Amino acid sequence: xxxxxxxxxxxxxxxxxxxxxxxxxxxxxxxxxxxxxxxxxxxxxxxxxxxxxxxxxxxxxxxxxxxxxxxxxxxxxxxxxxxxxxxxxxxxxxxxxxxxxxxxxxxxxxxxxx
Amino acid sequence: xxxxxxxxxxxxxxxxxxxxxxxxxxxxxxxxxxxxxxxxxxxxxxxxxxxxxxxxxxxxxxxxxxxxxxxxxxxxxxxxxxxxxxxxxxxxxxxxxxxxxxxxxxxxx
Numbered sequence: 001x002x003x004x005x006x007x008x009x010x011x012x013x014x015x016x017x018x019x020x021x022x023x024x025x026x027x028x029x030x031x032x033x034x035x036x037x038x039x040x041x042x043x044x045x046x047x048x049x050x051x052x053x054x055x056x057x058x059x060x061x062x063x064x065x066x067x068x069x070x071x072x073x074x075x076x077x078x079x080x081x082x083x084x085x086x087x088x089x090x091x092x093x094x095x096x097x098x099x100x101x102x103x104x105x106x107x108x109x110x111x112x113x114x
Numbered sequence: 115x116x117x118x119x120x121x122x123x124x125x126x127x128x129x130x131x132x133x134x135x136x137x138x139x140x141x142x143x144x145x146x147x148x149x150x151x152x153x154x155x156x157x158x159x160x161x162x163x164x165x166x167x168x169x170x171x172x173x174x175x176x177x178x179x180x181x182x183x184x185x186x187x188x189x190x191x192x193x194x195x196x197x198x199x200x201x202x203x204x205x206x207x208x209x210x211x212x213x214x215x216x217x218x219x220x221x222x223x
Contacts, residue, residue, distance in 0.1 A: 033210055040123070042200060042215035050209065058210065088155060098208040100145020101162040108155040 003027065006091050006106035012114050013078070013085065021076045021109045023091035029104070031097040032074035036060060037088040037108075046089075049074055050097045078111065086113045118203055120214035127191050127221045135186040135217045137201035145204040146177050147211070148186050152197045160186070160199075191221045 004025045013019045025032065031050050035043040045058030049068040063082025068074055074093075078085045091106040117140040127133055139146065148160040161168050161175040163184065168175055172191075177184040188195055198218050202211040 035213075040215060043202075043213040045205075045210050045212070048210045056209065090155075090157065092157075092211075097210065098204065100164070100204040100211070101147065101159075103147075103159060103211065105157040110155075 004091055004093055004104055004106035006089075006109050008109060009107070011109055011111045013111060015113055016080045018077055018079050019085075019111065021078070021089055021091075021111070023074045023076065023106060024072055025074075025093045025104070026072060027093055027104060028071070029093035029095050030071070031094045032068070033092040033094075033103075034058075034064075034066065034074070034076045035090045035092065037090060043090060046076065048097065085111055087111060118201060118212055118214040120199075120201055120217050122217060123215065125217055125219045127219065129191060129193060129221055129223045131191050131221075132187070132189045133191060133219070135188070135199050135219075137184045137186070137214055139182050139184070139201070139203050141182075141206070145211075146179075146184050147202050148175055148184070149200045149202065149213075150195075150197055151200065151216070157200075188219075191219075193221050193223050195219060196221050 007022045033048045034046040044060050047066045049055040065077045089109045094103045119138045121136050151157045163175045163177045165179045172189045174187045198216040200216045202213045205212045
């Protein structure tokens, strides 16, 4: 079955450490996205990628980095520069950006700083 | 930029009741969507509804693009309807969805 796989489901990080969240899709989608969800805040866009080897900052990119070396993969690194990284992170993909429909979401990674 | 506002922020219902969720959006958008997030965090698309009315079982949605609002109707609510309902619209660059803060629905039996 086609879909998006995020791993791990739960992640604990010590302060000052970088951590990488995985996102893999087998839908042959060109566009991929990372969102952050905090209680009562909805989903906020961190980074998006319209095509391989290209990515753009979203509304809250500070303290995060991404890469898009393969069409299927869009990993997100939460760096030590991110002041409040504890949140629920969702990855999504679509056939291409700008369509406004056909988004598929992963099941999320819950990151906790200890 | 496009702003997406949802109301009410929280809603508590008894099983069997009906409800209406509202989404107001600024500027002109063509790609309004409604999503449901279940209690385990999975986000599922309910409707892609840039204008007009659509129905899917007990759920229906109406978007009046000229007045910049959309409504999601839930009839005969069930406990499985619980979760967070989001509306979203394409950002001005046309590159990604921008989400409202959501309406948290709790349906009790």
